[in-house]
Amino acid sequence: MSKRKAKDAHLPIGECISQVHQILRKRFCHQQLPVKPEGVEAQHKHLAELLKRTVVHGESNSVLIVGPRGAGKTMLLRSVLRELSQETEVQKNLLQVHLNGLLQTDDRIALKEITRQLQLENVVGDKVFGSFAENLTFLLDALKKGDRSSSRPVLFVLDEFDLFAQHKNQTLLYNLFDVSQSAQAPVAVVGLTCRLDVLELLEKRVKSRFSHRQMYLLSKLTFPQYLERIRDQLSLPDDFPDGKFAQEWNAAVTVNFSELFNVLLLQKKETYSFQMMCLSRVSVARPSITPTDLLDASRFCLADANANMLHGLSILELCLIIAMKHLNDVYEGEPFNLQMVHNEFKKFLQRKSNSMYNFEQPIIMKAFEHLQQLELIRPADGASAKTQREFQLMRLMLDHSQIMEALQKYPQCPTDVKQWATSAFA
Amino acid sequence: MEGLLEHPGYDGEKLRRVSEQLPCREVQAGMLLSLMGEPQQYCYPSLFIYGHRASGKSHVVNVLMKELELPHVTVSCVECVSSALLFEQVLLSFFGCDAASLLPRSPSLSDFVRIYKQRTSEFPSKQTRYIVMEQAELLRDASVNLLPALLRLQELVEDNVSVILLSEIVWDKFRPNTGCFEPLLLHFPDYSKAELLQILSAGRNSSYSAEFYSSYINILLGVFYTVCRDLRELQHLAALNFSKFCEPVAEGKVKETETHKLWKNIEPHLKKAMQTVYLREVSSLQWEQMDEHETGALRGLSAHTHVELPYYSKFLLIAAYLASYNPARTDKRFFVKHHGKIKKTNFLKKNEKTSNHLLGPKPFPLDRLLAIFYSVVDSRVAPTASIFSQISSLVTLQLLTLVSHDDQLDSPKYKCAVSLDFISAISRTVNFDIVKYLYDFL
Numbered sequence: 001m002s003k004r005k006a007k008d009a010h011l012p013i014g015e016c017i018s019q020v021h022q023i024l025r026k027r028f029c030h031q032q033l034p035v036k037p038e039g040v041e042a043q044h045k046h047l048a049e050l051l052k053r054t055v056v057h058g059e060s061n062s063v064l065i066v067g068p069r070g071a072g073k074t075m076l077l078r079s080v081l082r083e084l085s086q087e088t089e090v091q092k093n094l095l096q097v098h099l100n101g102l103l104q105t106d107d108r109i110a111l112k113e114i115t116r117q118l119q120l121e122n123v124v125g126d127k128v129f130g131s132f133a134e135n136l137t138f139l140l141d142a143l144k145k146g147d148r149s150s151s152r153p154v155l156f157v158l159d160e161f162d163l164f165a166q167h168k169n170q171t172l173l174y175n176l177f178d179v180s181q182s183a184q185a186p187v188a189v190v191g192l193t194c195r196l197d198v199l200e201l202l203e204k205r206v207k208s209r210f211s212h213r214q215m216y217l218l219s220k221l222t223f224p225q226y227l228e229r230i231r232d233q234l235s236l237p238d239d240f241p242d243g244k245f246a247q248e249w250n251a252a253v254t255v256n257f258s259e260l261f262n263v264l265l266l267q268k269k270e271t272y273s274f275q276m277m278c279l280s281r282v283s284v285a286r287p288s289i290t291p292t293d294l295l296d297a298s299r300f301c302l303a304d305a306n307a308n309m310l311h312g313l314s315i316l317e318l319c320l321i322i323a324m325k326h327l328n329d330v331y332e333g334e335p336f337n338l339q340m341v342h343n344e345f346k347k348f349l350q351r352k353s354n355s356m357y358n359f360e361q362p363i364i365m366k367a368f369e370h371l372q373q374l375e376l377i378r379p380a381d382g383a384s385a386k387t388q389r390e391f392q393l394m395r396l397m398l399d400h401s402q403i404m405e406a407l408q409k410y411p412q413c414p415t416d417v418k419q420w421a422t423s424a425f426a
Numbered sequence: 427m428e429g430l431l432e433h434p435g436y437d438g439e440k441l442r443r444v445s446e447q448l449p450c451r452e453v454q455a456g457m458l459l460s461l462m463g464e465p466q467q468y469c470y471p472s473l474f475i476y477g478h479r480a481s482g483k484s485h486v487v488n489v490l491m492k493e494l495e496l497p498h499v500t501v502s503c504v505e506c507v508s509s510a511l512l513f514e515q516v517l518l519s520f521f522g523c524d525a526a527s528l529l530p531r532s533p534s535l536s537d538f539v540r541i542y543k544q545r546t547s548e549f550p551s552k553q554t555r556y557i558v559m560e561q562a563e564l565l566r567d568a569s570v571n572l573l574p575a576l577l578r579l580q581e582l583v584e585d586n587v588s589v590i591l592l593s594e595i596v597w598d599k600f601r602p603n604t605g606c607f608e609p610l611l612l613h614f615p616d617y618s619k620a621e622l623l624q625i626l627s628a629g630r631n632s633s634y635s636a637e638f639y640s641s642y643i644n645i646l647l648g649v650f651y652t653v654c655r656d657l658r659e660l661q662h663l664a665a666l667n668f669s670k671f672c673e674p675v676a677e678g679k680v681k682e683t684e685t686h687k688l689w690k691n692i693e694p695h696l697k698k699a700m701q702t703v704y705l706r707e708v709s710s711l712q713w714e715q716m717d718e719h720e721t722g723a724l725r726g727l728s729a730h731t732h733v734e735l736p737y738y739s740k741f742l743l744i745a746a747y748l749a750s751y752n753p754a755r756t757d758k759r760f761f762v763k764h765h766g767k768i769k770k771t772n773f774l775k776k777n778e779k780t781s782n783h784l785l786g787p788k789p790f791p792l793d794r795l796l797a798i799f800y801s802v803v804d805s806r807v808a809p810t811a812s813i814f815s816q817i818s819s820l821v822t823l824q825l826l827t828l829v830s831h832d833d834q835l836d837s838p839k840y841k842c843a844v845s846l847d848f849i850s851a852i853s854r855t856v857n858f859d860i861v862k863y864l865y866d867f868l
Contacts, residue, residue: 014434017434018434018435025463029468029469029470068605074581102582103535103575103582105571106534109534162604194604276461280461283460305597308477312477337784363653363700366704367653373594374478374595386841387786388787411619
């Protein structure tokens with residue numbers, strides 16, 4: 001039966017590539033939820049159980065999910081919610097409030113957002129409340145069911161939890177945790193944060209009301225598992241319309257990945273950009289990912305931005321950077337000013353007979369200011385109006401090795417400049 | 427990397443027009459286009475394009491957006507001093523003025539995201555929308571949550587929107603302390619010398635042949651390439667100086683092919699341009715109107731600092747310069763008639779680093795200035811108020827700087843803010859040999 005299906009469903013190549021892009025872009029750019037989250041099964045079960053207890057049994061809970069950027073905290077939460085919402089009781093009863101520390105920068109704004117998401121704007125109307133706590137209790141009371149016996153369970157999700165800890169007095173956090181400790185209404189408070197030391201940010205009274213339940217999403221993958229994960233994400237799912245194409249694609253990806261075991265270790269978020277770069281090379285003319293694509297993409301992701309910028313400097317600016325490097329070497333990193341750099345440059349020019357680079361001070365000043373605008377050099381102690389521009393002390397923001405590497409790649413670099421860079425007395 | 431002309435989802439004719447307008451940038455435009463994908467597919471939530479000035483970042487992005495008629499809004503961060511201006515512009519471009527008018531008085535990011543979400547649920551987007559932000563380095567100085575929120579805007583508003591940031595500064599200097607969503611980094615490399623030649627030659631006027639113009643550009647690059655590789659500056663200089671280049675040909679003295687004579691004619695002119703127009707000492711209007719027979723009549727901006735000073739003011743300035751650049755312990759040797767024996771070993775400078783001409787002027791008290799002044803002026807001069815008022819006027823002219831706090835009236839401290847060339851010129855007018863009195867030139 002599958003053979004017949006494969007023969008029937010054979011799409012033209014353009015259509016296939018379009019479908020491939022559609023599916024993979026949803027995965028990398030839109031961060032679509034995978035069918036089953038991998039590697040976090042224990043945390044998934046734990047969180048699902050916790051939330052179920054809140055909804056079904058009316059038990060208030062609070063938990064913090066902690067993990068570095070790109071570890072999958074939001075993805076974990078969303079897949080747990082997706083699983084839970086398939087149960088009818090949860091669907092009927094659970095109210096969700098999603099807050100984000102980046103957007104709700106103030107407790108007042110947060111409260112307005114809570115009111116809006118619980119759809120209680122009409123109920124609140126024009127009432128004026130004395131304190132935050134009053135407002136919150138009013139909202140939670142309004143959620144009580146008709147017979148006033150129990151209140152509907154509410155789930156509060158606080159994204160970028162560490163930013164909420166910076167609000168004044170931490171009132172929102174205090175009140176939410178207070179409600180979760182007292183028996184007022186069943187609430188579940190889930191915080192997501194990237195800081196491992198988040199508990200130290202909380203005030204004592206807030207910390208004591210928190211249940212100290214933390215879930216850590218720290219990656220424990222070995223390198224082969226990591227490579228397999230990347231490879232899986234580049235593979236097409238089984239329900240791809242053109243089965244034969246999908247099989248060929250997956251086979252090519254497997255073969256190419258196993259050949260490249262020196263693909264360098266990338267951070268989790270960088271794997272998405274790496275995969276995006278690989279995907280962007282796929283087109284009708286080149287319908288699969290080749291090893292050169294993988295190598296190019298990894299080289300691209302790991303390119304040194306500073307070296308790229310140094311490549312575009314004029315020769316005069318490059319000479320100034322070399323002069324600064326020599327000053328740093330001789331005086332061990334003490335700040336310098338334009339006069340010192342010019343002096344060093346003049347010493348180089350005296351040794352060489354050609355006067356091609358014999359520019360006047362104002363031109364050197366313009367080149368120096370260009371370097372300052374690119375933030376390759378920075379004022380050592382903040383710009384002060386009292387010192388003249390040519391005497392203001394600066395520091396170089398580049399490393400010795402970066403400069404030498406950039407010189408290797410610099411197009412048509414004059415040999416005497418290169419020799420000067422390697423030794424101050426050449 | 428596929429050619430620009432073959433992307434599915436975009437009209438071939440439009441792509442051809444795009445590639446005509448982007449010489450030497452086909453590779454980057456192709457990369458950008460392949461990342462953007464077909465209009466209805468998702469694009470990466472944020473892209474960061476970095477490269478030198480005038481390397482074509484805004485140009486490529488704007489041409490792509492306009493010619494392919496993609497829904498976009500271009501925001502310059504220099505204009506958006508407050509984030510309310512940014513929110514208004516985005517909502518106006520994407521959803522019209524009624525959405526923009528829904529923003530409250532001083533809108534927060536929360537209001538913006540809420541209105542955006544509302545609108546996008548009523549009118550879901552069929553294509554990727556782009557927000558292009560130029561001079562994105564200024565976003566670092568805006569409120570702390572704006573940059574991380576913009577980088578993950580796609581996730582926050584649940585819409586197919588992508589934010590493109592253009593900047594001269596590398597991404598490492600943007601990253602917030604606790605991290606953020608990392609955008610996809612794209613580098614626009616600088617133009618090579620051949621590419622600059624190609625682009626600059628395209629700007630010729632048709633009355634002269636292409637070889638003539640490219641020989642002109644070659645000469646121009648020969649003079650300016652070591653100093654400046656900025657396309658905009660070179661275009662400006664090329665436009666300004668071309669008429670001078672053509673002069674001998676127009677007058678019939680030289681034929682088009684005699685490049686050596688043309689070079690001899692234009693080269694001193696270009697060198698002079700480097701000292702003046704390139705440094706913005708004179709405006710381009712002044713430059714064009716300059717008559718070449720008046721040598722040295724071109725007064726730049728810094729010539730205006732050479733004011734004519736009265737006799738005693740000149741000596742006060744010289745005394746101030748000596749006070750700033752000589753250490754106090756050497757005053758006795760220079761200014762006292764019979765200074766006795768002074769040990770040479772302590773006196774001579776230890777190493778070059780302590781040369782005051784490299785470190786800058788040092789502050790000195792008023793008493794020291796007057797002491798040096800009285801010894802330097804050859805005639806007897808009484809300490810009248812006119813002398814003191816001349817010191818104040820030197821401060822107003824910014825030839826001296828007042829360093830001490832405004833409250834300290836009894837012992838003010840000053841610093842001399844002029845360069846060695848300036849003071850040498852002044853001391854020549856009063857027949858004073860300043861170099862003899864400077865410690866650094868002993």
